[in-house]
Amino acid sequence: AQSVSQHNHHVILSEAASLELGCNYSYGGTVNLFWYVQYPGQHLQLLLKYFSGDPLVKGIKGFEAEFIKSKFSFNLRKPSVQWSDTAEYFCAVMQYGNNRLAFGKGNQVVVIP
Amino acid sequence: EAGVTQFPSHSVIEKGQTVTLRCDPISGHDNLYWYRRVMGKEIKFLLHFVKESKQDESGMPNNRFLAERTGGTYSTLKVQPAELEDSGVYFCASSLRTAPYYEQYFGPGTRLTVT
Numbered sequence: 001a002q003s004v005s006q007h008n009h010h011v012i013l014s015e016a017a018s019l020e021l022g023c024n025y026s027y028g029g030t031v032n033l034f035w036y037v038q039y040p041g042q043h044l045q046l047l048l049k050y051f052s053g054d055p056l057v058k059g060i061k062g063f064e065a066e067f068i069k070s071k072f073s074f075n076l077r078k079p080s081v082q083w084s085d086t087a088e089y090f091c092a093v094m095q096y097g098n099n100r101l102a103f104g105k106g107n108q109v110v111v112i113p
Numbered sequence: 114e115a116g117v118t119q120f121p122s123h124s125v126i127e128k129g130q131t132v133t134l135r136c137d138p139i140s141g142h143d144n145l146y147w148y149r150r151v152m153g154k155e156i157k158f159l160l161h162f163v164k165e166s167k168q169d170e171s172g173m174p175n176n177r178f179l180a181e182r183t184g185g186t187y188s189t190l191k192v193q194p195a196e197l198e199d200s201g202v203y204f205c206a207s208s209l210r211t212a213p214y215y216e217q218y219f220g221p222g223t224r225l226t227v228t
Contacts, residue, residue, distance in 0.1 A: 004155070032215055043116065044204065044219035051215070090156065094215060099144060099208070100169065101217060103156040 002027050004093050006104035014112050015083055021076040021107045023091030030096035033074040035065055036103075039087045047089070050074065061085070083113045115139065117220035119205050125226045131193040134223045138187070138207030144168075145188050146208075146217060147180060151201040159203075162188060163210065195227045 048059025164185035
């Protein structure tokens with residue numbers, strides 16, 4: 001079945017630590033890839049996206065993600081996290097030709113000051 | 114510019130009752146989507162409107178769910194009769210019809226609890 005996988009659903013780390021969240025998908029064909037973030041008490045908001053071109057994409061707040069087509073992966077990274085990065089992070093896939101977002105289960109990230 | 118708004122923010126109803134959720138998209142966004150997150154699961158697509166037309170309703174779980182978007186503005190999602198498994202957070206999102214149509218803006222969600 002087609003799916004989006006996110007592992008390590010709960011991540012706890014200290015400020016200044018590096019963060020990497022994995023995302024793998026099983027959809028074939030051309031896909032568009034997204035990371036969304038939901039800060040406590042706030043809406044889901046787009047962190048970054050990949051459509052084409054440079055597989056290393058940069059988003060807001062110092063986040064970046066790398067698309068590796070051969071591995072069907074789109075991992076999210078941030079070299080040095082801050083307390084304000086405490087949030088839930090969702091990877092999402094949109095197959096070319098439709099507007100549906102397929103989400104992973106999310107990663108709950110807690111950054112300890 | 115106002116974002117996507119949803120009403121109510123929380124709803125607690127008994128099994129068998131009816132609930133109607135409302136979503137107001139960003140002005141000018143022809144695309145409107147409904148998603149649902151059941152506790153412990155991923156956010157799942159329910160359906161997609163383009164203006165007042167249902168473009169894709171492949172994610173609607175069953176015929177107890179009815180979505181409408183009269184006039185192509187706000188949308189309602191009615192659950193009748195509600196079952197325990199309908200509990201979850203219902204998100205609405207909207208996007209432009211033209212580029213970047215893929216950027217979906219989400220509302221705060223409606224938390225539905227069926228007891």
